[in-house]
Amino acid sequence: MTLLLKGGRIIDPANNLDKIGDILIDQGKIAAVGDTVEPTENMQILDVKGMIVTPGLIDMHVHLREPGQEYKETIESGVKAAIAGGFTAVCPMPNTLPVMGTHSIVSYVKNKGHALGLAKVFPIAAITKESQGKELAEMADLLDAGAVAFSDDGMPVMNPAIMRRAFEYAKPLAVPLISHSEDKHLAEDGVMHEGLMSTKLGLKGIPAAAEEVAVARDLLLAETTGGRLHLAHISTARSVEMVREAKKRGINVTAEATPHHFTLTDAAVVDYNTNTKVNPPLRIAKDREAVIEGLRDGTIDAIATDHAPHAIEDKDVEYDSAPFGLIGLETALPLVVSKLIDSGKLSWAQAIAALSTNPARILNLAGGTLSVSSAADITVINPELVQMVDSSKFASKAKNTPFEGWTLKGWAEYTMVDGIVVYRRQKEEE
């Protein structure tokens, strides 16, 4: 059985393609792309006129909470949220319980994801044992188990000597170290961005320098070791500037930004909504604008959600007591369309590159393209669909979104993995 996607606007930045045409899928792979294909009897036809057809979106930074915190999210609920948001692949971070830093846990997560046959799951393994920042994890073995990169994410390696050794050791492995760049000493016990808003609210601030000092350190270490650095969720103007300059100097660095950092500022914290508590924190307008400019000029390569599910009871507490993190898989795409594409900040091709082509390139994944004979991981986007964010309808177990009730445009209509439609948007009930 073959599947024909008929009449959509095909956007594939990897092949510099943007045209209205058809895509033929045969045995889970792309058989033809671009030109009009005459339907035959044994073809199933999907009319995608008016839709945008792109390589499957890849979220290179999520938290699936399994094993260990299944009450927040499971691999299953997480990948269901992914496909509902148009993502055909996700990269879970290793801060599971126990930490995803051993062969058995990496393969458990990978295999469990694979068995579901929904979004593909590419684990990111720990840099150091238990993410304690003391001894390197068995990186080569973790790669064999299926890891695609290394990160200690929210427990960043504080000791620069260990980070240096990690960069050096990972060089022959040809995968990036992903750094959640944060100097924990500077961040102290802050809960939001340090600025006028934190002063007014009486909440302890996290200075921008807590991120910037660590970004500078990681860039210098990548430079001196020749190692490969990917900066997770950069959020300040100065961080963007440093990455821009580092790229000019030829340092082997890539970077990502999140939808919440290009959409919100610390003004969103004003009523102490704990769903605005996230690390790095929501910054100020000039930082938000710099992140958008970084995406526009290519300084920031990827958009990743840092999807961080928490249960209602975790977040329904005082701001100080709430854990950091918000969910993003089911709102990322409409935020990109509504806040970046509609406003003319990014072209569709730039946006899809940041959501698919570039994450695949950074992590050496097979996806991120609609080239003939590649796996038919495809996202079909309805660019005109306007809907309200309603967390009660989320596939994710978690509801901790700061975008509840927002009206957004541009949602995934179909999500296909290996040629199978794994998600189809239900019509809104009238």
Next chain:
Amino acid sequence: MNLKRKDLLGIEELTVEEINLILDTALPMKDIVQRDIKKVPTLRGRSVVNLFYEPSTRTRTSFELAGKFMSADTVNIATSSSSVAKGETLKDTAKTIEVMGADVVVLRHGMPGAARILAETISSHIINAGDGAHEHPTQALLDLFTIREEKGRIAGLTVTLVGDIVHSRVVRSNILALTKLGASVRLVGPPTLMPYGIEDMGVEVYYSLEEALKDSDVVMALRIQKERQQRGLFPSLREYSRLYGLTEEKLSWAKEDCLLMHPGPINRGVELSSPLADGISSLINRQVTNGVAVRMAILFLLIGGGKSDITA
């Protein structure tokens, strides 16, 4: 006339008219506090629960007496003696207190925004008696009342707050209250005790005590908590006191008729020299009395019938 609001969470949300209404209502309340028989029936049958998650003697007692002088039934809940110690959440505790029939819950909590959570969770009136480093509106109101009593006005005064600005909810509420009523506010202390961006709240920031005190009508010394030094925010109490501790000599830099205030309790020899502490003890006592009067006014304006004769 009543406050047309359910809760008193902060000075930020109050209008100038509301602030003046509270201060004006506190005047007859002060008369009641100074009588031999301190009891009016105004709030008979109403209940006030003091829910205190942080130790406090002054504020809690002040609210308790304010309620009792107006015949409300008042209950105190301290964390050590409630299910909070067993891990119950703030919201669950609040709901329990609500269904027991609390008309007003007075909340003191170590975390900013706690009073707001309560106000959004339960239908009882909430009075914020201090939420972390955010606001302490009743303290600011009693400070305003005292300044007005001593100086006859607020507008046009230069009020200087000295010391630990960054950790102080009293400072935030006072900045908001004083600037709303037309006073100029100066802050002085070491840069490490100055919160980021505070000058954008319409105040002037100084690091030199002498410059800050010049032409000041009112000086408010803030309590220095010793644990701040352990966090490395200043080298020693000795050095702090040398730079920012108030003495009679340093106070002479301010206006001759300058009013010295302190929210209490005082660290003698740190933020105030002993002679100064002795000198202002009568004012501090008056502030305490005023505190009861202001809190009576707030309770009355939130849950008083409106028709009751408060001087009865």
